[in-house]
């Protein structure tokens with residue numbers, strides 16, 4: 001199975017990257033193929049609208065599409081920025097509209113019935129502080145017909161960065177192995 005990792009936020013080796021990486025390491029242990037896309041290395045444009053039609057931009061999304069259409073699982077990682085997923089992740093999610101049945105029934109069939117792992121890292125210490133974002137992910141994945149929406153949260157990354165959280169890294173790897 002192909003597991004696609006997507007990393008939002010701008011950091012190469014930040015909390016988000018480390019936690020997504022741990023899930024992907026688990027997936028590799030289980031014998032899956034892993035592909036990683038760092039959104040900071042891509043240009044993802046914005047949807048336009050003209051003559052009653054939604055228009056996808058000319059951008060790098062096309063490069064990701066073969067992987068997205070063939071994935072068995074999607075591991076999407078984002079730091080929380082001002083109460084939501086970071087801007088790159090938010091923009092990526094909006095860009096997947098080309099697979100929304102309201103945009104194209106034909107394209108919608110190409111989005112796989114994969115599992116999703118939603119990785120969220122943030123400064124606040126409350127493990128439930130951003131459950132609304134996890135609910136938001138689930139609503140989108142349900143709409144896309146995905147089979148599962150698994151959550152993995154690193155709260156309080158200021159005092160407790162992911163690299164210090166052996167328990168969390170272990171759980172991330174277990175999630176990856178169980179995909």
Ligand SMILES: Cc1cc2nc3c(=O)[nH]c(=O)nc-3n(C[C@H](O)[C@H](O)[C@H](O)COP(=O)(O)O)c2cc1C
Pocket residue numbers: 009010011013014015016017078079080081082083084121122123124157158
């Ligand atoms: C622009 C910006 C906005 C942020 N907003 C929030 C926030 O609303 N709530 C929160 O708990 N942490 C917030 N943070 C902290 C980050 O979510 C946290 O440091 C995260 O773990 C960073 O992940 P990274 O190491 O992968 O970049 C913010 C950080 C930045 C840079």
